[in-house]
Amino acid sequence: MPENTMQYGEIILDFSYLVAAILFVIGLKLLSKPESAKRGNLYAAAGMVLAMITTLILHKDAEGNNIALTNVIVIVAVITVGTVIGAVVARRIKMTAMPQLVSFYNATGGAASALVALMEYSNPDNTSILVTLLGLVIGSIAFSGSMIAYGKLDGWVKDWLSPLMKYINLFMLALVTVIVVYLMVAVNPMVSKEVLIYILFIMALVYGVFFVMPIGGADMPVIISLLNSFTGIAAAMAGFIYSNQAMILGGIFVGAAGTILTILMCRAMNRSLLNVIVGAFGGGGAVKGDKEIGIIKEISLSDASVLLNYTQKVVIVPGYGLAAAQAQHICSELDKLLTDRGVEVKYAIHPVAGRMPGHMNVLLAEADVPYEKLVEMDDINPDMPNTDVVVVIGANDVVNPAALDDASSPIYGMPIINAHESKNIIVMKRGMGKGYAAIENYLFYNDKTRMLFGNAKDSLQKLVAEIKNL
Amino acid sequence: MEQVLLYFNEYKEAIFIIILSIFLGIEVISNVPSVLHTPLMSGANAISGVIIIGGIILLGHADLSGFSLELALGILAVLFGTLNVAGGFVVTDRMLDMFKKKKSN
Structure with missing residues (x-):
């Protein structure tokens, strides 16, 4: 009888992992459609809770012992603390801080994977040394990399680009690889393996920092998505240590999904992933002197308000400047005001606008902009010549025509929103600073372009007030 | 060669899971x-x-009789994992709430 119950317990545990894995897959599938996304998230969460509970109750170690009651109490206490902190922060945080938060939670997942691998390494029952080491390395990179990404998005870590970076990174990566191989093959290592594993842990953490340090803000969506897939892979590696199907499937699944999303982002910029990581942007910063680029023309608030008020079709192109100035609400107000006056207002969303995949969509959704108004680049571009006014708010490289016709430009070949084809262009910008690609934007010198300098939020507020007075 | 085959044999189930999950992940996304x-x-x-x-x-299988580095790191691992799970799902739910609200309007 006792033997039977033991077996049943294990079978039920495995079965619950299967159910959890199915819930993950269905959940993510539902998450990819607007109508069912919320349900999908709940399914995936339910799968996770199920796997956590059954593990807690039914898991047995190699000797067949269940998790002791005191351990269960400790675990439940820690989980309760983590859940309360995680959920409260997630509920309270401002929507504009969303990219940071997603990065931070990704970092915690990477850290958990690294710690699990670190401790399982010295477990004599653990026979899968290679996956343990890979889990440690990938998890550590995901952790420190995501923390740096978090810091950059939050504004307290600056880009750090030096020509030497490329070589330092290659050297670090080689060193990490050498230590991994050495730990795999060395029978009598010169330094004890316990020490080496901690050295490897620290090296991987440092590499994660160096890996993200030179990545410019415009490439952030790609890197965040990539780090996300790293965390998934690290979790899968830990899954191998325990031969745990839920972890393996969930982890690999997320790893694959994250990789695909990363590739989609890269494709949207017409660059390879390698190019993003090594960082080609910012290199050829100097404007070529032989090209006559014209002059900058400003527009007054009253002219801008008249132009917008008495027109038919307006397209707003939002960029990171909109998020940075937290101007999404006032932007939505402008949109509503113009719509009430009979103007058709739409938003042109570039796939890599902002600092994380889909950043502009979330930001504008928060400000009550119906998502039917958010039009993707490929769908809005054919309509550009019929557009009366394009308002570029805090976007730069994604509207730079140099991407289309200047083969010497670093962003040449990147698909852009064809703002220059519309009849009038108003560019809201803080100053004449260049975008993250640090290149001259020919759109600003276009004959049809008028600049409205100032903080996006202030400018929009004044503009809304002007239009109300018309 | 023999080693590769043995390795495959030992981990074949895992390898199947990996390959199929990759395709599944790509397909779903x-x-x-x-x-x-x-x-x-x-x-x-x-x-x-x-x-x-x-x-x-x-x-779960850690020794709770005394304080050790392992225990501290284990607690940290569970805490971090929970933050990832709870924070991740709640943040996603909150984002989706905003999309939902607009739909009914």
Whole structure:
């Protein structure tokens, strides 16, 4: 009888992992459609809770012992603390801080994977040394990399680009690889393996920092998505240590999904992933002197308000400047005001606008902009010549025509929103600073372009007030 | 060669799971509208918190009789994993709430 119950317990545990894995897959599938996304998230969460509970109750170690009651109490206490902190922060945080938060939670997942691998390494029952080491390395990179990404998005870590970076990174990566191989093959290592594993842990953490340090803000969506897939892979590696199907499937699944999303982002910029990581942007910063680029023309608030008020079709192109100035609400107000006056207002969303995949969509959704108004680049571009006014708010490289016709430009070949084809262009910008690609934007010198300098939020507020007075 | 075959034999189930999950992941994510890139990434991020299971197993069989580095790291692993799971799902839910609200209008 006792033997039977033991077996049943294990079978039920495995079965619950299967159910959890199915819930993950269905959940993510539902998450990819607007109508069912919320349900999908709940399914995936339910799968996770199920796997956590059954593990807690039914898991047995190699000797067949269940998790002791005191351990269960400790675990439940820690989980309760983590859940309360995680959920409260997630509920309270401002929507504009969303990219940071997603990065931070990704970092915690990477850290958990690294710690699990670190401790399982010295477990004599653990026979899968290679996956343990890979889990440690990938998890550590995901952790420190995501923390740096978090810091950059939050504004307290600056880009750090030096020509030497490329070589330092290659050297670090080689060193990490050498230590991994050495730990795999060395029978009598010169330094004890316990020490080496901690050295490897620290090296991987440092590499994660160096890996993200030179990545410019415009490439952030790609890197965040990539780090996300790293965390998934690290979790899968830990899954191998325990031969745990839920972890393996969930982890690999997320790893694959994250990789695909990363590739989609890269494709949207017409660059390879390698190019993003090594960082080609910012290199050829100097404007070529032989090209006559014209002059900058400003527009007054009253002219801008008249132009917008008495027109038919307006397209707003939002960029990171909109998020940075937290101007999404006032932007939505402008949109509503113009719509009430009979103007058709739409938003042109570039796939890599902002600092994380889909950043502009979330930001504008928060400000009550119906998502039917958010039009993707490929769908809005054919309509550009019929557009009366394009308002570029805090976007730069994604509207730079140099991407289309200047083969010497670093962003040449990147698909852009064809703002220059519309009849009038108003560019809201803080100053004449260049975008993250640090290149001259020919759109600003276009004959049809008028600049409205100032903080996006202030400018929009004044503009809304002007239009109300018309 | 023999080693490779033996390795494959030992891990064949895992290798099958990996290959099939990769295809599944690609299949599920393809053709996602960019509106949903952020929630999707955030939801996937929460799922990668499945490492919490590893944390539970680790801490579950840890020796609680005295304080040790292992115990401290184990607690940290469970805490981090929980943050990833709870924070990830709640943040995703909150993002999706905003999309939902607009739909009914």
